[in-house]
Amino acid sequence: MICPPTVPTCRRPGPNPGSVHRDQFDFRCLERRIGGQRRARMSRARTVLWLSPTLRSVLSLYRARFMEGQPQGPPNPAAMENGTEPNREERPPGFQETTITEGAAKIVFPSANEVFYNPVQEFNRDLTCAVITEFARIQLAAKGIQIKVPGEKDVQKVVVDLSEPKEDKAEPKEGANLALEDQPRTAAVGEICEEGLRVLEGLAASGLRSIRFAREVPGLRSVVANDASARAVALIRRNVQLNEVAHLVQPSQADARMLMYQHQKASERFDVIDLDPYGSPASFLDAAVQAVSEGGLLCVTCTDMAVLAGNSGETCYSKYGAMALKSRACHEMALRTVLHSLDLRANCYQRFVVPLLSISADFYVRVFVRVFTGQAKVKASASKQALVFQCVGCGAFHLQRLGKASAASGGRLKFSAACGPPVAPECEHCGQRHQLGGPMWAEPLHDLEFVGRVLEAVSANPGRFHTAERIRGVLSVITEELPDVPLYYTLDQLSSTIHCNTPSLLQLRSALLHAGFRVSLSHACKNAVKTDAPSSALWDIMRCWEKEYPVKRERLSESSPAFRILRVEPRLQANFTVRDDANPSSRQRGLKRFQANPEANWGPRPRARPGGKAAGETVEERRRLLQNKRKEPVEDPAERAAWLKTFPCKRFKEGTCQQGDQCCYSHSAPSPKATAEATPTDCPEAPSQNPAEPGAATGPGIE
Numbered sequence: 001m002i003c004p005p006t007v008p009t010c011r012r013p014g015p016n017p018g019s020v021h022r023d024q025f026d027f028r029c030l031e032r033r034i035g036g037q038r039r040a041r042m043s044r045a046r047t048v049l050w051l052s053p054t055l056r057s058v059l060s061l062y063r064a065r066f067m068e069g070q071p072q073g074p075p076n077p078a079a080m081e082n083g084t085e086p087n088r089e090e091r092p093p094g095f096q097e098t099t100i101t102e103g104a105a106k107i108v109f110p111s112a113n114e115v116f117y118n119p120v121q122e123f124n125r126d127l128t129c130a131v132i133t134e135f136a137r138i139q140l141a142a143k144g145i146q147i148k149v150p151g152e153k154d155v156q157k158v159v160v161d162l163s164e165p166k167e168d169k170a171e172p173k174e175g176a177n178l179a180l181e182d183q184p185r186t187a188a189v190g191e192i193c194e195e196g197l198r199v200l201e202g203l204a205a206s207g208l209r210s211i212r213f214a215r216e217v218p219g220l221r222s223v224v225a226n227d228a229s230a231r232a233v234a235l236i237r238r239n240v241q242l243n244e245v246a247h248l249v250q251p252s253q254a255d256a257r258m259l260m261y262q263h264q265k266a267s268e269r270f271d272v273i274d275l276d277p278y279g280s281p282a283s284f285l286d287a288a289v290q291a292v293s294e295g296g297l298l299c300v301t302c303t304d305m306a307v308l309a310g311n312s313g314e315t316c317y318s319k320y321g322a323m324a325l326k327s328r329a330c331h332e333m334a335l336r337t338v339l340h341s342l343d344l345r346a347n348c349y350q351r352f353v354v355p356l357l358s359i360s361a362d363f364y365v366r367v368f369v370r371v372f373t374g375q376a377k378v379k380a381s382a383s384k385q386a387l388v389f390q391c392v393g394c395g396a397f398h399l400q401r402l403g404k405a406s407a408a409s410g411g412r413l414k415f416s417a418a419c420g421p422p423v424a425p426e427c428e429h430c431g432q433r434h435q436l437g438g439p440m441w442a443e444p445l446h447d448l449e450f451v452g453r454v455l456e457a458v459s460a461n462p463g464r465f466h467t468a469e470r471i472r473g474v475l476s477v478i479t480e481e482l483p484d485v486p487l488y489y490t491l492d493q494l495s496s497t498i499h500c501n502t503p504s505l506l507q508l509r510s511a512l513l514h515a516g517f518r519v520s521l522s523h524a525c526k527n528a529v530k531t532d533a534p535s536s537a538l539w540d541i542m543r544c545w546e547k548e549y550p551v552k553r554e555r556l557s558e559s560s561p562a563f564r565i566l567r568v569e570p571r572l573q574a575n576f577t578v579r580d581d582a583n584p585s586s587r588q589r590g591l592k593r594f595q596a597n598p599e600a601n602w603g604p605r606p607r608a609r610p611g612g613k614a615a616g617e618t619v620e621e622r623r624r625l626l627q628n629k630r631k632e633p634v635e636d637p638a639e640r641a642a643w644l645k646t647f648p649c650k651r652f653k654e655g656t657c658q659q660g661d662q663c664c665y666s667h668s669a670p671s672p673k674a675t676a677e678a679t680p681t682d683c684p685e686a687p688s689q690n691p692a693e694p695g696a697a698t699g700p701g702i703e
Contacts (some may be wrong), residue, residue: 069607129465206235430561482518493530507578512538513581
């Protein structure tokens with residue numbers, strides 16, 4: 001051990017006089033003892049350099065021992081990997097926990113907002129389990145392994161390889177070996193399959209998703225539940241023990257990007273990677289497309305729908321490499337933007353994506369893609385992307401492919417730049433200008449064969465998932481969508497543009513079918529009209545509808561899109577007689593296609609914070625407080641002044657308020673009862689005694 005140089009300690013009064021502290025040295029004493037300005041500077045530098053790492057390590061050691069309350073022994077790597085290390089964290093008085101059961105998993109998490117959990121995402125987790133199950137069935141069937149799913153009928157599905165005929169006159173083998181060969185290999189839920197899938201959940205939070213994989217999806221070799229938060233990983237270990245899946249689930253504490261970058265080697269890649277971050281997954285996509293195996297499954301969730309739906313196009317470009325537009329088809333465009341971003345990042349490494357299923361649900365989008373490697377296929381990626389020209393007046397849109405793929409001699413494909421644009425400077429229907437969005441994915445969003453397999457499995461085993469009814473409805477609508485028609489119009493958009501009565505969905509679909517066009521619904525929007533009809537034919541149908549239900553032309557401005565569209569006579573005579581095939585099968589059967597509000601105040605939850613406030617009454621009170629905070633509650637100045645006095649002054653809490661008693665906000669924390677009595681009936685309720693977090697707005701007009 002190298003001893004430190006002798007350093008005189010400072011005897012200043014403090015919390016521990018005479019102790020060696022980095023900020024308590026009197027280097028003047030050191031200079032007097034050594035003598036000489038140059039030698040003093042050198043000695044001072046050596047002292048600081050030695051003390052910096054030494055004190056940091058000592059302070060970290062004593063801080064860790066103080067937090068645990070007992071000496072820390074050497075860690076057990078095997079126990080940490082399997083999540084079996086005992087949890088030594090002492091619970092503070094009044095610590096509350098919540099236990100929930102979802103699917104086959106049971107998890108415990110703190111009632112405070114320390115680890116993220118949203119019950120509305122149960123549909124997301126159920127669908128992911130169903131998709132990974134069918135993916136495992138396909139992958140393991142190629143290896144001669146049959147999976148057993150709880151609740152499914154025990155039907156032997158033997159995969160026979162017809163490429164190599166078997167010899168009937170081969171030498172007889174021993175009876176035991178023959179019996180073993182005739183019996184197909186199976187993989188059950190909760191068992192380790194040596195040739196099974198390696199799954200990574202990069203942002204596991206409470207570990208619920210990983211535990212559900214281990215308890216509900218057969219054919220898995222291992223599941224890595226990773227999170228960067230030490231509190232979250234400790235909770236994962238506890239939940240792994242609670243569900244008895246330590247043999248399958250391996251808790252990991254690391255940055256998800258670094259963990260995936262460390263598994264770029266082909267033999268170390270994951271077969272399934274699930275990314276469900278809070279907000280945008282953009283920072284994880286580059287590492288994900290490199291860490292997934294050849295033909296592996298990549299599952300990505302995006303909850304930053306405000307960005308993807310066009311509220312901030314420049315932010316969307318910085319994250320996903322595409323400009324988002326405000327459009328009625330914004331949810332499908334969000335899906336295509338995410339797929340474009342995934343394919344663009346995969347192309348950098350001579351890889352490309354193949355979408356299996358793309359879902360827009362509730363407040364997020366979810367995509368399931370397979371990632372392959374192939375330089376020749378990567379060349380076709382440019383022809384799979386397209387720009388969008390959208391009219392700001394009538395909403396008509398046109399797509400412009402970035403590249404062009406044409407057949408050449410010898411069955412080869414020749415790639416070249418596309419020609420455009422497909423529109424004039426002004427819209428041909430209303431004379432307004434066009435907005436330019438994209439690029440976005442212009443190929444099909446789903447693999448209909450794979451979607452059919454998932455739908456069949458869920459329909460045959462409806463008791464497996466709590467949201468099975470909704471999964472059936474959504475997947476049924478997806479199978480009815482036109483796969484080769486990007487984006488859609490909406491019924492209310494078409495009628496509101498020309499200010500006419502709205503036709504029924506069946507009438508408009510029947511008119512398109514009578515005209516010889518194809519039409520379908522979209523799972524992303526209830527009133528969607530997805531059709532291969534050009535915008536000119538669509539507006540001709542609306543002109544014919546307006547003739548049956550006339551609009552008062554004198555009320556229309558001559559420069560309005562409605563006036564310019566209706567002044568043109570239709571060249572197509574629409575027939576609005578309802579056809580039998582206009583009503584899709586999912587609508588006839590009354591399937592649960594679009595989700596009703598699952599609970600009050602549902603939607604994206606607050607970001608998890610260490611030691612956060614309880615997610616119960618405090619959050620509800622804060623919601624009521626901030627609701628309509630920019631609106632004037634009352635017009636009477638006296639009543640408004642009294643109402644503002646119910647809100648605490650943020651500057652007073654920071655010690656910077658100079659108004660004193662003249663401040664319009666309160667400089668004291670009133671009791672909830674007194675606050676409720678002082679609050680007008682038409683105003684939001686006042687906050688509780690819990691102080692607001694630093695930097696958070698606590699009332700209208702708070703700076």
